[in-house]
Amino acid sequence: MVQIFDDLFLNVYDTPMNPTIKDIAARAGISYATVSRALNGKYGVSRETREKVKALAEEMSYRPNAIAQGLVNRATMTVGLIIPDITSPFFPRLALGIEETLLKAGYNLFLCNTSWNPERERDYLNNLIQKQVDGIIISSIAHHADDIESLIPSDMPLVYVSSYPEGTEHSYVLIDNIKGADMAVTHLLSRKHRRIAFIGSEQERHSLEDRLSGYHKALNRAGIEISEDMVVLDKFQEQSGYKMIRNLLGKGTIPDGVFAENDLIAMGVVQGVRDSGYRVPEDMAVIGFDDIPIASHPDIQLSTIHQPKYRIGAYAAEILLRQLNRDPSERRTERMTLQPELIVRRST
Amino acid sequence: MVQIFDDLFLNVYDTPMNPTIKDIAARAGISYATVSRALNGKYGVSRETREKVKALAEEMSYRPNAIAQGLVNRATMTVGLIIPDITSPFFPRLALGIEETLLKAGYNLFLCNTSWNPERERDYLNNLIQKQVDGIIISSIAHHADDIESLIPSDMPLVYVSSYPEGTEHSYVLIDNIKGADMAVTHLLSRKHRRIAFIGSEQERHSLEDRLSGYHKALNRAGIEISEDMVVLDKFQEQSGYKMIRNLLGKGTIPDGVFAENDLIAMGVVQGVRDSGYRVPEDMAVIGFDDIPIASHPDIQLSTIHQPKYRIGAYAAEILLRQLNRDPSERRTERMTLQPELIVRRST
DNA sequence: TTGAAAGCGCTAACAT
DNA sequence: ATGTTAGCGCTTTCAA
Numbered sequence: 001m002v003q004i005f006d007d008l009f010l011n012v013y014d015t016p017m018n019p020t021i022k023d024i025a026a027r028a029g030i031s032y033a034t035v036s037r038a039l040n041g042k043y044g045v046s047r048e049t050r051e052k053v054k055a056l057a058e059e060m061s062y063r064p065n066a067i068a069q070g071l072v073n074r075a076t077m078t079v080g081l082i083i084p085d086i087t088s089p090f091f092p093r094l095a096l097g098i099e100e101t102l103l104k105a106g107y108n109l110f111l112c113n114t115s116w117n118p119e120r121e122r123d124y125l126n127n128l129i130q131k132q133v134d135g136i137i138i139s140s141i142a143h144h145a146d147d148i149e150s151l152i153p154s155d156m157p158l159v160y161v162s163s164y165p166e167g168t169e170h171s172y173v174l175i176d177n178i179k180g181a182d183m184a185v186t187h188l189l190s191r192k193h194r195r196i197a198f199i200g201s202e203q204e205r206h207s208l209e210d211r212l213s214g215y216h217k218a219l220n221r222a223g224i225e226i227s228e229d230m231v232v233l234d235k236f237q238e239q240s241g242y243k244m245i246r247n248l249l250g251k252g253t254i255p256d257g258v259f260a261e262n263d264l265i266a267m268g269v270v271q272g273v274r275d276s277g278y279r280v281p282e283d284m285a286v287i288g289f290d291d292i293p294i295a296s297h298p299d300i301q302l303s304t305i306h307q308p309k310y311r312i313g314a315y316a317a318e319i320l321l322r323q324l325n326r327d328p329s330e331r332r333t334e335r336m337t338l339q340p341e342l343i344v345r346r347s348t
Numbered sequence: 349m350v351q352i353f354d355d356l357f358l359n360v361y362d363t364p365m366n367p368t369i370k371d372i373a374a375r376a377g378i379s380y381a382t383v384s385r386a387l388n389g390k391y392g393v394s395r396e397t398r399e400k401v402k403a404l405a406e407e408m409s410y411r412p413n414a415i416a417q418g419l420v421n422r423a424t425m426t427v428g429l430i431i432p433d434i435t436s437p438f439f440p441r442l443a444l445g446i447e448e449t450l451l452k453a454g455y456n457l458f459l460c461n462t463s464w465n466p467e468r469e470r471d472y473l474n475n476l477i478q479k480q481v482d483g484i485i486i487s488s489i490a491h492h493a494d495d496i497e498s499l500i501p502s503d504m505p506l507v508y509v510s511s512y513p514e515g516t517e518h519s520y521v522l523i524d525n526i527k528g529a530d531m532a533v534t535h536l537l538s539r540k541h542r543r544i545a546f547i548g549s550e551q552e553r554h555s556l557e558d559r560l561s562g563y564h565k566a567l568n569r570a571g572i573e574i575s576e577d578m579v580v581l582d583k584f585q586e587q588s589g590y591k592m593i594r595n596l597l598g599k600g601t602i603p604d605g606v607f608a609e610n611d612l613i614a615m616g617v618v619q620g621v622r623d624s625g626y627r628v629p630e631d632m633a634v635i636g637f638d639d640i641p642i643a644s645h646p647d648i649q650l651s652t653i654h655q656p657k658y659r660i661g662a663y664a665a666e667i668l669l670r671q672l673n674r675d676p677s678e679r680r681t682e683r684m685t686l687q688p689e690l691i692v693r694r695s696t
Numbered sequence: 697t698t699g700a701a702a703g704c705g706c707t708a709a710c711a712t
Numbered sequence: 713a714t715g716t717t718a719g720c721g722c723t724t725t726c727a728a
Contacts, residue, residue, distance in 0.1 A: 020705055031715045038421075044713060067418045068480040068705035076415065078479075086440045093435055099461055104467075108475060111459035113447055120451075127456055131426075153365055171700060200538055249722045263468040271646055298619055299647040368721055379699045384723060392697060416721035419704045 013149055019060045028056055046306060072337065079320060080119060080128035082138040086113040086332045089139040089292035090309060091139065094161060097313025098137055105321050116141060125151050135320045143204045154336050157323035157331065161316040173336040177207050180305040180340030181214025184259045184287045187342055189222050193257030193285055197230040199244050199269055200261030211261055212287065225234040241268025249276045256284055263288035263295050263304055263345060270302070272348060285348040301346035356369045359558040367408045368406050374469035376404055418480060426456045427668060428476035430469060434461040437640035437659060439487060442509060445661025446485055453669050464489060464551065483668045485509055491552045505671035505679065509664040521664040521684045525555050528653040528688030529562025532607050532635045535690055537570050541605030541633055545578045547592050547617055548609030559609055559637065577601050589616025597624045604632055611643050611652055616696060618650070635695040649694035656686060
């Protein structure tokens with residue numbers, strides 16, 4: 001009776017919109033455990049059954065519920081990536097290297113953008129953990145390891161990329177910032193500039209500190225005394241180089257060379273210098289850091305320190321994949337420091 | 349005995365690394381159902397119990413397993429976003445508008461980058477569905493709606509952003525490409541240019557088609573016959589504008605104005621024109637589309653059609669949120685076409 | 697106010 | 713080769 005009644009509204013073999021293995025099992029007339037085995041290529045299923053199940057799955061356009069799989073497998077095949085700025089010319093290239101490397105290994109990426117907001121960094125971290133990602137790659141803006149690692153379960157694979165917090169025991173991949181800065185400033189010195197300013201953001205990242213110490217190192221080596229008013233750090237992002245150099249020049253501090261923390265700031269500096277009536281590079285040479293794509297544009301031609309962004313990301317992903325494939329007990333910290341490259345263009 | 353033995357190694361009330369509601373319940377001496385109720389602010393829990401549970405959860409740094417919640421709630425509070433190019437100056441700004449809007453509403457973003465690869469677009473789509481996202485926003489490179497909508501369950505909220513495939517019934521948000529192109533070409537005409545070329549990629553996106561028809565429209569209105577060799581479409585991305593204009597000029601086709609599909613191509617065109625010995629804008633005016641940040645740089649000064657990228661993203665997210673809040677039956681298609689804005693700079 | 701129990705979709709151990 | 717069952721962590725009836 002019930003059977004007949006049901007048939008009035010719904011074909012017994014009708015395909016639900018989002019079929020589960022139970023629906024397939026019902027149509028195949030077998031148990032749903034067998035369907036699971038057949039679909040996952042496990043042993044102990046006859047060729048005949050396996051093919052029938054696969055055909056049915058195809059026909060019903062079955063897609064496994066990854067959330068349910070994640071719950072039982074205790075693995076989501078998903079990695080979280082946290083970066084400070086998705087609109088910058090720098091981080092998305094890191095992200096691309098990471099994404100493509102993970103994709104090849106069958107992992108997916110949860111990409112999170114904090115817009116340089118430490119609170120959002122913490123929120124996203126919590127979120128990724130709740131979402132049960134298998135590992136995390138982060139270009140953190142936290143200063144101390146504790147700031148963020150206290151949020152992260154100790155068995156969660158974690159790799160820092162492009163910067164890392166003070167005191168961490170975890171893996172990281174980044175450029176040799178000290179050496180890069182040293183190269184930049186040494187290049188300025190080789191061009192006979194002596195009064196060299198450092199202009200940077202006020203993000204207290206390790207990368208900034210290192211670039212500053214590379215700056216000091218190069219000047220020390222040349223026996224040049226460092227004057228504190230030659231170091232300008234400000235909160236602004238992006239076009240801030242303009243304001244900072246204008247400010248500096250306005251105060252009567254006239255450098256003959258500027259090393260900027262990154263290319264975006266350097267481009268602002270170049271404009272500020274020009275708008276103040278000086279010539280680049282004749283009166284003031286300017287060098288940046290990163291080698292973003294626009295730096296090589298014929299009308300920009302910014303000298304800079306090159307970072308292999310895609311590769312940095314790819315390496316970070318490879319390290320994470322290695323952690324993912326190991327038992328928690330035998331995971332080792334892996335740290336890579338890549339060599340920077342001096343690119344001389346028209347601004348120096 | 350067993351109790352005592354256990355105590356040698358593990359306090360009975362020890363906190364596991366990733367505690368569950370059961371662990372909290374054990375320590376509180378209540379059932380885990382009550383813990384769930386307490387934590388989720390449901391009615392029917394005494395103030396006392398609720399506070400005890402919350403304190404315990406805090407102390408044990410409990411974080412709900414979102415995967416398990418997703419399974420039972422049939423909602424993941426996660427939205428998928430698919431864009432073709434994460435390294436472009438355009439899409440990340442869309443993504444930012446989307447991300448921040450969704451974040452305010454408590455949703456998370458799964459950001460996927462296809463690198464203009466249709467196969468990866470399909471793969472990611474399948475993936476997002478398996479991951480049980482609650483909705484999808486996509487800047488699709490598919491030409492026909494069927495190409496991708498056949499993959500998507502019909503009850504899945506879907507919003508196209510910045511481009512949409514032929515024949516879709518779904519919502520979208522984009523700039524008025526026809527009008528924008530019309531404005532660009534009309535601007536060129538107002539500068540007394542008559543031989544106006546169109547240079548674009550070969551991505552068969554609706555946005556390209558519309559920009560082409562805007563180009564035709566403006567020329568028709570001016571009574572100018574369109575010569576097919578003035579329309580150049582090529583496969584290359586980014587710096588391709590350079591090759592395309594050099595090719596065109598090499599064949600002896602000398603336009604006096606160029607409308608490029610986007611700013612990146614336009615910048616390549618400007619270089620190509622200059623390297624061929626012509627002046628911009630005197631011999632050849634060039635206008636782009638998008639108004640990417642670098643277009644306004646003092647050394648670039650590219651005329652273009654402005655798109656409010658962040659807002660386009662934000663609107664798309666708002667539409668999706670509205671769908672998410674409605675029953676499937678009462679979801680209506682919402683389509684927004686934003687007005688473009690002509691930005692005249694030095695290249696025209 | 698609280699507990700017991702079912703079930704979300706799936707995998708895997710244990711039976712048969 | 714296949715079926716039965718437990719259980720992943722959680723929410724939500726239904727009882728008490």
